[in-house]
Each structure stands twice: as structure tokens, then as C-alpha cells.
Amino acid sequence: MLNELKEEVYHANLDLADYGLVLFTFGNVSGFDHGKGWIVIKPSGMDYRRMKPRDMVVVDLEGNVVEGRLRPSTDTPTHLELYKAFPEIGGIAHSHSTYATAWAQAGKNIPILGTTHADHFSQPVPCTAVMTPEVVDGDYERETGRTIVSTFNDINYLHVPGVLVRNHGPFTWGKDPKEAVYNSVILEELTRMACITLAINPETTMNRALIRKHYERKHGKDAYYGQ
Amino acid sequence: MLNELKEEVYHANLDLADYGLVLFTFGNVSGFDHGKGWIVIKPSGMDYRRMKPRDMVVVDLEGNVVEGRLRPSTDTPTHLELYKAFPEIGGIAHSHSTYATAWAQAGKNIPILGTTHADHFSQPVPCTAVMTPEVVDGDYERETGRTIVSTFNDINYLHVPGVLVRNHGPFTWGKDPKEAVYNSVILEELTRMACITLAINPETTMNRALIRKHYERKHGKDAYYGQ
Amino acid sequence: MLNELKEEVYHANLDLADYGLVLFTFGNVSGFDHGKGWIVIKPSGMDYRRMKPRDMVVVDLEGNVVEGRLRPSTDTPTHLELYKAFPEIGGIAHSHSTYATAWAQAGKNIPILGTTHADHFSQPVPCTAVMTPEVVDGDYERETGRTIVSTFNDINYLHVPGVLVRNHGPFTWGKDPKEAVYNSVILEELTRMACITLAINPETTMNRALIRKHYERKHGKDAYYGQ
Amino acid sequence: MLNELKEEVYHANLDLADYGLVLFTFGNVSGFDHGKGWIVIKPSGMDYRRMKPRDMVVVDLEGNVVEGRLRPSTDTPTHLELYKAFPEIGGIAHSHSTYATAWAQAGKNIPILGTTHADHFSQPVPCTAVMTPEVVDGDYERETGRTIVSTFNDINYLHVPGVLVRNHGPFTWGKDPKEAVYNSVILEELTRMACITLAINPETTMNRALIRKHYERKHGKDAYYGQ
Numbered sequence: 001m002l003n004e005l006k007e008e009v010y011h012a013n014l015d016l017a018d019y020g021l022v023l024f025t026f027g028n029v030s031g032f033d034h035g036k037g038w039i040v041i042k043p044s045g046m047d048y049r050r051m052k053p054r055d056m057v058v059v060d061l062e063g064n065v066v067e068g069r070l071r072p073s074t075d076t077p078t079h080l081e082l083y084k085a086f087p088e089i090g091g092i093a094h095s096h097s098t099y100a101t102a103w104a105q106a107g108k109n110i111p112i113l114g115t116t117h118a119d120h121f122s123q124p125v126p127c128t129a130v131m132t133p134e135v136v137d138g139d140y141e142r143e144t145g146r147t148i149v150s151t152f153n154d155i156n157y158l159h160v161p162g163v164l165v166r167n168h169g170p171f172t173w174g175k176d177p178k179e180a181v182y183n184s185v186i187l188e189e190l191t192r193m194a195c196i197t198l199a200i201n202p203e204t205t206m207n208r209a210l211i212r213k214h215y216e217r218k219h220g221k222d223a224y225y226g227q
Numbered sequence: 228m229l230n231e232l233k234e235e236v237y238h239a240n241l242d243l244a245d246y247g248l249v250l251f252t253f254g255n256v257s258g259f260d261h262g263k264g265w266i267v268i269k270p271s272g273m274d275y276r277r278m279k280p281r282d283m284v285v286v287d288l289e290g291n292v293v294e295g296r297l298r299p300s301t302d303t304p305t306h307l308e309l310y311k312a313f314p315e316i317g318g319i320a321h322s323h324s325t326y327a328t329a330w331a332q333a334g335k336n337i338p339i340l341g342t343t344h345a346d347h348f349s350q351p352v353p354c355t356a357v358m359t360p361e362v363v364d365g366d367y368e369r370e371t372g373r374t375i376v377s378t379f380n381d382i383n384y385l386h387v388p389g390v391l392v393r394n395h396g397p398f399t400w401g402k403d404p405k406e407a408v409y410n411s412v413i414l415e416e417l418t419r420m421a422c423i424t425l426a427i428n429p430e431t432t433m434n435r436a437l438i439r440k441h442y443e444r445k446h447g448k449d450a451y452y453g454q
Numbered sequence: 455m456l457n458e459l460k461e462e463v464y465h466a467n468l469d470l471a472d473y474g475l476v477l478f479t480f481g482n483v484s485g486f487d488h489g490k491g492w493i494v495i496k497p498s499g500m501d502y503r504r505m506k507p508r509d510m511v512v513v514d515l516e517g518n519v520v521e522g523r524l525r526p527s528t529d530t531p532t533h534l535e536l537y538k539a540f541p542e543i544g545g546i547a548h549s550h551s552t553y554a555t556a557w558a559q560a561g562k563n564i565p566i567l568g569t570t571h572a573d574h575f576s577q578p579v580p581c582t583a584v585m586t587p588e589v590v591d592g593d594y595e596r597e598t599g600r601t602i603v604s605t606f607n608d609i610n611y612l613h614v615p616g617v618l619v620r621n622h623g624p625f626t627w628g629k630d631p632k633e634a635v636y637n638s639v640i641l642e643e644l645t646r647m648a649c650i651t652l653a654i655n656p657e658t659t660m661n662r663a664l665i666r667k668h669y670e671r672k673h674g675k676d677a678y679y680g681q
Numbered sequence: 682m683l684n685e686l687k688e689e690v691y692h693a694n695l696d697l698a699d700y701g702l703v704l705f706t707f708g709n710v711s712g713f714d715h716g717k718g719w720i721v722i723k724p725s726g727m728d729y730r731r732m733k734p735r736d737m738v739v740v741d742l743e744g745n746v747v748e749g750r751l752r753p754s755t756d757t758p759t760h761l762e763l764y765k766a767f768p769e770i771g772g773i774a775h776s777h778s779t780y781a782t783a784w785a786q787a788g789k790n791i792p793i794l795g796t797t798h799a800d801h802f803s804q805p806v807p808c809t810a811v812m813t814p815e816v817v818d819g820d821y822e823r824e825t826g827r828t829i830v831s832t833f834n835d836i837n838y839l840h841v842p843g844v845l846v847r848n849h850g851p852f853t854w855g856k857d858p859k860e861a862v863y864n865s866v867i868l869e870e871l872t873r874m875a876c877i878t879l880a881i882n883p884e885t886t887m888n889r890a891l892i893r894k895h896y897e898r899k900h901g902k903d904a905y906y907g908q
Contacts, residue, residue, distance in 0.1 A: 023412060023413070023416055024409070024412075025453075026343075043454065044451075044452060044453055044454060045452050045453030045454055046454070070454055071453075071454055074444065074451060074452050096343050098416070098419060098420060098423070099423060101341060101343060101420055102341075102419075102420040102421075102422075102423035102424045102427065103423075103424070103427055104341065105340040105341035105420060105421075105424040105431060105433070106424045106427035106428035106431050107428060107431050107432075108427065108428055113559040113621065114555060114556075114558065114559035114621045114622060114623070115621060115622045115623070116480075116550050116555060116623070130434060131434075131437065132436075133434065133435075133436035136434075136436040136437050136440050137436060137440065140440055140444075167340065167341045167342060167433045167434075167437055168341060168342045169341070169342070169343070182478070185477060185478075186477070189477055189552070192552060192556075193552060193555055193556040193559060194556075194559075195423060195426065195427060195556075196552070196553060196556035196557075196649060197556045197557070197559040197560045198427070199426065199649065199653065200556065200557055200560035200562065200649060200652070201560035201561060201562055204559060204560050204561050205561075206559070206621045207584060207587065207590075207621075208587075209586075209587035209590040209591060210585065210590050210621055213590050213591065213594055217528065217594075224528060225498060225499055225528050226479075226498055226499030226525075227497065227498060227499055227500070227524055227525055250866060250867070250870055251863070251866075252907075253797075270908065271906060271907055271908060272906050272907030272908055273908070297908055298907075298908055301898065301905060301906050323797050325870070325873060325874060325877070326877060328795060328797060328874055329795075329873075329874040329875075329876075329877035329878045329881065330877075330878070330881055331795065332794040332795035332874060332875075332878040332885060332887070333878045333881035333882035333885050334882060334885050334886075335881065335882055357888060358891065359890075360888065360889075360890035363888075363890040363891050363894050364890060364894065367894055367898075394794065394795045394796060394887045394888075394891055395795060395796045396795070396796070396797070422877060422880065422881060425881070426880065567786040567848065568782060568783075568785065568786035568848045568849060568850070569848060569849045569850070570707075570777050570782060570850070636705070639704060639705075640704070643704055643779070646779060646783075647779060647782055647783040647786060648783075648786075649783075650779070650780060650783035650784075650876060651783045651784070651786040651787045653876065653880065654783065654784055654787035654789065654876065654879070655787035655788060655789055658786060658787050658788050659788075660786070660848045661811060661812075661814065661817075661848075662814075663813075663814035663817040663818060664812065664817050664848055667817050667818065667821055671755065671821075678755060679725060679726050679755050680706075680725055680726030680752075681724065681725060681726060681727070681751055681752055
């Protein structure tokens with residue numbers, strides 16, 4: 001069942017580990033089958049080096065396990081909220097990569113300071129609001145998803161394919177699991193650069209024309225980067 | 228004698244080196260056999276790459292070598308104090324990992340700034356008090372253990388499985404040697420993240436409900452992380 | 455056509471990836487054939503691990519593709535401006551290496567703080583001026599080249615073989631593609647050192663005699679470093 | 682001639698590269714034969730991966746090449762001054778390791794903040810004074826050695842086996858080339874830790890009893906670390 005997507009999700013999870021974005025069993029990647037309306041996701045607390053494509057768990061949009069002998073990632077309800085609210089995405093990655101997690105802990109948006117950011121995210125990467133104790137003590141993982149979605153009320157999720165969950169870490173997405181992981185790698189690097197930049201010059205800025213130019217040359221209707 | 232525990236201790240010591248937490252002969256891991264009341268520990272000043280499982284030294288709780296042709300780690304008396312005071316642990320790791328050691332040198336507790344910390348340590352990681360010259364010039368390594376133990380007068384050692392020894396470095400523990408090393412890796416990473424976070428926003432905080440939620444979902448009686 | 459230069463450019467591009475100066479398809483290296491007046495450059499958006507020497511694109515100084523089935527790097531017009539203005543160079547490298555890019559984002563020149571810098575760059579590494587929205591919205595990549603060239607009105611490009619393009623990243627050059635990449639590696643390392651140095655002592659200085667001595671012993675007419 | 686020492690010096694130079702303390706042809710290690718009064722040193726500007734033990738150059742204490750078809754390191758006169766002034770050393774290493782070089786650029790001594798430092802250096806690691814333009818323009822490399830030696834007028838070179846040359850980088854020494862490189866690795870790590878520590882708590886201190894205890898347990902007459 002969904003064997004091709006299981007392979008994709010499996011390899012994208014391994015990429016998360018290979019790019020150094022997770023330790024031990026941290027993190028998870030999922031993929032969405034738009035036809036069935038089901039997601040495929042990493043099992044909870046599973047060692048990246050021991051798992052197999054067939055260990056990936058199939059879950060419907062209500063969170064019921066459709067197939068799989070293992071429990072899905074505890075963060076599954078967060079993924080589900082994102083797939084329901086962001087209809088054009090096909091993959092989601094969650095890591096505890098060092099710099100993006102550290103910035104999420106700082107509780108701030110990541111400003112656009114350079115073209116590495118602007119090539120991939122058209123605006124600052126937002127950090128979610130503090131979740132109230134009531135929400136945390138409720139349906140926590142689902143509420144995490146809802147908090148992300150409400151952060152994007154005024155932001156186009158296709159132009160800003162990631163977010164920092166406050167005091168937690170990054171979630172990124174894309175058209176498929178592989179692109180979601182790609183955006184996690186980019187987010188980690190642009191965050192690391194932003195840390196260094198602000199240590200050198202806390203007052204630095206980037207003008208809007210340059211931000212738009214870089215985003216558009218890769219993603220606009222007249223994009224001319226690549227083959 | 229205790230061959231299985233020697234293998235465990237040997238491999239946990241190699242893990243310490245493989246995870247990049249020690250240079251040269253720095254650091255040491257031990258394991259405790261609750262039945263015999265003996266510990267197995269790395270020999271002093273031994274190259275990680277040359278030692279064999281049979282080089283591990285067996286020591287009783289008074290510090291007498293029960294078996295082994297090599298001298299046990301100079302830090303053995305510190306380990307002994309911890310095994311005597313913390314009856315439910317079965318392994319201890321000591322490293323000079325860069326960030327945790329640097330923070331120990333700073334002489335401060337590590338505040339909880341994110342879920343990576345809260346998933347593993349339910350409170351700030353404490354830093355021990357300054358040892359007086361009299362204590363340093365006395366039975367130094369044993370006094371180091373006593374200083375750690377007194378730091379945990381009001382802290383549950385099972386919920387906070389590690390400590391920073393001031394101006395020295397981290398000690399972590401767990402149910403076995405492998406878990407002790409796991410906690411050393413986690414401590415190093417959460418310390419590194421805390422350094423970066425505080426450089427971005429020295430005023431950041433994390434609310435208590437979120438700390439409790441994350442610790443409980445992994446370690447509480449209704450834990451639901453993992454298989 | 456230009457097969458030897460294609461091999462050189464191909465290997466210099468791989469070096470850029472092997473030295474950890476680029477992620478994914480970021481960055482590009484080119485080489486110049488002074489006889490033909492043509493450049494050889496990496497194709498746009500190409501995966502470093504999949505490309506072959508024959509994928510390198512040959513372009514004339516007006517930017518016309520002379521040979522190659524792939525589109526040349528989007529940064530090709532920047533390279534062309536540099537080859538036209540700096541007649542003695544034979545290779546150019548552009549990366550998004552972490553520290554040099556972060557410093558470019560900070561919008562400052564890199565001061566000379568030590569001999570690692572002075573051994574390779576006789577003066578501070580300049581950062582270009584902000585490009586106006588009109589220039590960014592015009593012939594952007596060509597204007598980037600012109601902005602670099604005007605930065606070198608009063609700087610000898612042979613003694614300072616690199617620049618930070620503001621909010622973007624570093625460009626370096628040399629007598630051939632290999633030397634251009636060498637200078638990118640050096641620039642990354644001296645920038646990293648400068649970040650750390652200024653964190654320790656923001657007021658530090660280096661006297662001019664020592665700067666001149668180190669530059670001259672490697673590059674002056676009486677150079678005595680090497681064989 | 683001195684084939685055994687050539688092998689030692691050759692391997693110690695490779696270690697310098699393998700531990701990540703140098704880029705390209707940077708750095709050099711030498712060894713001293715107390716019987717002959719000759720040193721063996723890396724050739725100038727030589728690629729670490731291409732050199733052979735037989736490429737090592739033999740030089741007498743006046744700097745004359747006794748044997749070798751290659752030119753010795755440009756830093757040879759610095760090594761000679763150290764061997765003449767510090768009679769009990771048998772090896773010297775010079776690197777451009779990132780943190781030690783950055784701290785040398787900052788022009789400050791490295792304070793003792795923890796036991797990693799105190800285990801190896803009994804006092805702060807000194808940074809040399811600024812060299813005057815006259816001295817720089819004179820017999821520069823020999824003057825570098827003299828500046829180091831005068832820095833040790835009141836410091837025991839056996840208890841503090843290394844120094845930061847201001848605006849340049851570290852030199853370390855030991856009983857043989859291997860120990861000199863060992864001390865370079867330690868110096869790099871303790872410097873990195875000191876950078877991080879001071880970012881967390883610029884006011885931190887370490888008491889003298891603990892410094893003395895750690896240095897003595899490894900190096901004192903009643904040392905009890907190791908086998």
C-alpha cells in the first residue's frame with residue numbers, strides 16, 4: 001500500500017539524519033498522497049539506521065492508522081493539521097537541527113539578511129506564538145499544528161515553506177518529502193548565517209528590491225535559475 | 228568476571244569517543260553490577276582505540292580493585308560516590324565535551340529553553356558549587372562525588388540525569404552505561420543550543436506547562452513517545 | 455573544445471563542494487581562455503555530484519553560449535564583467551560559504567587581524583556598496599559585476615583576490631580556477647577567525663609592518679615562502 | 682641521516698593536518714636531535730599529502746641545511762631560537778588552528794577557566810608582545826623566536842608548553858614532535874572552550890587550588906593519572 005510514497009518518506013527521513021539535522025530518534029518526515037487523502041510517516045522513536053521502508057506508517061487525515069504495525073510519530077497530529085490547511089504541499093519535515101532549534105528557543109522571527117534566505121523564503125521565517133498552558137495540556141500535538149496554521153494567516157505558505165515552533169524547533173514543507181527535507185537543510189544554514197551576521201553587525205539590513213529579485217529569479221513566473 | 232558488563236562498558240566508552248565528546252584519553256564510562264555491588268570502569272589514561280574489553284577494571288564500592296591488571300580511572304572515587312547515593316543508576320559517563328565543559332567553566336546552571344532539554348531533563352542542569360581549597364587538597368575525586376550528591380539534595384537524580392562539575396565538565400548517568408552516554412550526547416547538544424539561543428535573545432523563557440508536557444510525554448506514567 | 459579548461463573548471467567546482475563551501479547546487483566556478491577570449495563555467499542549478507566535465511558551458515565575453523547543451527550559471531554575467539575588468543585573472547569562484555556569506559550579510563569590510571589574512575590579501579577584504587532598486591531591477595547579474603569592479607577602483611585586484619557582495623556572498627579569483635577556489639577556502643577561514651577574534655577583543659589591531667612583511671614574504675619580488 | 686627522527690617529524694606533521702589544525706601547506710613541525718645538535722623540519726610550502734619522510738630537511742642550530750634537497754620551512758629560525766633557549770624540548774609544532782589563531786589575533790593571554798587547561802598548562806597561555814616595525818623588518822622569523830623566549834622569562838616552559846604569537850598563531854612544544862602536536866590539539870580545544878565560556882559568563886573564575894591539583898595529578902612528582 002502506497003509503496004512508492006513509503007520509499008520516498010523512508011529516504012527523506014534518512015536524509016534528515018545524513019544532513020546532520022537530527023540526533024538519535026529525533027525528528028520525522030511525512031508524505032501525503034493527495035489521491036487517497038492519507039499520509040505516510042516515520043514510526044515514533046525509531047532508530048533511523050534500523051528502520052525499513054515497510055516500517056513507515058499509513059495514517060488517514062483523522063489520525064487513524066490505516067496500515068502499519070508500529071505507532072506513528074507522536075507529532076503526527078501536527079502534520080495532519082498542516083496537510084489539511086496547506087492543500088498544495090506533499091511533504092513535511094520536522095527536525096531538531098541545532099541553529100533553527102536554538103532560534104526557535106529564542107522566540108523570534110528570522111529576518112532576511114541575505115540572498116541565501118531570499119532565494120528560498122520570500123519573507124522572514126516566522127516563530128509561532130507562545131502556547132497557553134490550557135492548549136499545551138489539551139490536544140498538544142494537534143494544537144501545535146493549529147498554532148502553525150494561524151501563524152500563516154497572513155503569510156503565503158508556498159513562499160515561506162517553513163516555521164519555527166517556539167521553544168521547540170523547525171517544521172518545513174514542500175511539494176514532496178524530499179523538498180521538505182531540502183528546505184530543512186536550507187533553513188538550518190540560513191539560521192546559522194543569521195546568527196553570525198547579527199554578531200558582526202546587529203544593525204544590518206537588506207533592501208526589498210534585492211529580496212524580491214532573488215526570490216523571483218528562482219520561483220517567479222519568469223524564473224531563470226536552473227535548467 | 229562480569230564479562231557482559233565489561234563489554235557494555237567497553238562499547239559505551241568507545242561511543243563517547245565516536246560521538247566526539249572526548250579527545251585522546253579524556254573521559255570515562257563505568258557500569259554497576261547491582262548484584263555483586265561492584266563497578267566496571269575504564270582504565271586510567273588509556274587510549275580508546277587500543278583498549279580491549281578485558282582491560283576494563285572491576286572495583287568494589289570501597290575502591291579496591293577486585294580484578295584487572297591496570298589502574299582504574301582517576302575519577303573512580305567520584306563514580307563510587309554517585310553509585311552509593313543514587314541507587315537506581317547502572318551507568319555513569321564523564322566527558323570533556325566542548326559546550327558542556329565550557330558551560331561548567333562558566334559556573335552556571337543550564338536553563339531550560341526548549342523541548343530538546345525538557346524531553347530529557349525535567350529541570351535546569353545544575354552546576355556544582357565551588358569546592359574549597361581544603362576539599363580540593365583532600366580526597367579530591369571522592370569530594371567531587373560528594374559535591375555532586377549534595378547538589379541533588381533537592382533534585383530528583385532520575386529526572387535530571389546529569390550535572391556540570393564547576394570548572395571541570397559534565398557527568399551523566401542512566402540505567403546502564405549506554406544510557407549514560409546517550410545522556411552525555413543530549414547534554415552536549417542542549418548546551419550548544421542554549422549558548423546560541425542566549426546569544427540571539429538573552430531574555431527568552433519557556434513556560435512550565437510546556438516543560439512538563441514534554442518531559443511527561445517521554446518519561447511520565449502516561450508516556451506515549453516511542454514503541 | 456577547450457577540453458583541458460573544462461576539466462580544470464569541472465574539478466575546481468567539485469573542490470568547492472568538497473571543501474564544504476556550498477550546499478546543493480549553490481555556487482559556481484569558471485575559467486578563462488585568454489587566447490580565445492571565452493569562458494568555461496558550471497551549468498545553472500546543476501548537482502555537483504552528477505555533472506561531468508562535458509557539461510561545462512563555453513560562453514563568449516558578450517554572454518553568448520559558444521558550446522554546451524545546458525544553460526550557463528545565472529551568475530555568468532557577473533563573471534564576464536570581472537574577466538573584462540581584471541585582465542590578469544584566469545579563474546573565478548563564487549560560493550555561499552557560511553562565514554564569508556554571513557559577513558557579506560553584515561555589510562562590512564573584513565579587517566586584517568592576523569597573518570593568515572595578510573599572507574593572502576594585502577588589505578581588508580572589501581564589501582560592495584548597496585545596489586539601488588533601479589540597478590537590482592535592471593541587468594542584475596551584470597550590475598553585480600560592475601559593482602564589484604567599481605569597488606576595486608582604488609584596490610589592486612591582484613593583491614586582494616576576492617570581495618564580499620553585500621547581502622549575497624563572496625567572489626574570489628586567481629590565475630586559474632584552482633587558485634580561485636583556494637582563495638575561497640582561505641577567505642572562509644580568515645573570516646571565521648575574524649568573527650572569533652572580534653568576539654574576544656573588539657579593539658584588537660595589527661600593525662602595518664607585519665601585514666606588509668607577511669604579504670611580501672609570500673607574494674613580493676623577494677618572496678621566500680615555498681620551494 | 683637521522684632517519685628515525687625524520688619518520689617522527691613526518692608523522693607529526695601529518696597529525697597536524699589530520700587533527701584539522703592546518704589548511705593546505707600551513708604549519709610545520711620539527712624535532713631536535715640532542716646528540717647531533719641538529720633539527721629536522723618540514724620543507725617550506727609543501728603539501729602534507731604529497732611529502733615523504735625523506736623530504737624532511739636537516740638543519741643545524743645556525744640554520745645551515747645539513748641535508749635535504751628542499752628549502753626548510755620559512756619558520757625554521759623561530760624553531761631554532763626555541764631549541765636554543767628551551768634545552769629540554771625535543772619537538773615544536775606551529776599551526777594556524779582556528780581558535781588559537783583567532784585568540785592570538787585578539788592579542789590576549791588565555792586565562793585558566795577549567796581543568797582541561799589546568800591538566801596541561803599550569804598557567805594562562807601567554808600571548809607575545811607586539812613586535813616593533815624595526816624588528817619585523819629585520820630578521821623577522823628569528824625575532825619571532827626571540828619574542829617567544831622573552832615571554833617565558835618568568836614562565837617555566839615545561840609547565841606551559843605553548844604560546845600565542847600575537848596576530849599570528851600558536852607554537853607548542855614537548856619532549857618530542859608527537860607531544861608537540863598533542864599540545865597543539867589541546868591548546869586549540871581549551872581555547873575554543875574559553876571562547877564559549879566567556880560568552881556565557883565573562884566574570885567566571887577558577888580557584889588556584891583546583892588549578893594546582895589538576896596540573897599536579899598529571900605532572901607533579903606524585904602524579905597518579907595514567908598507567
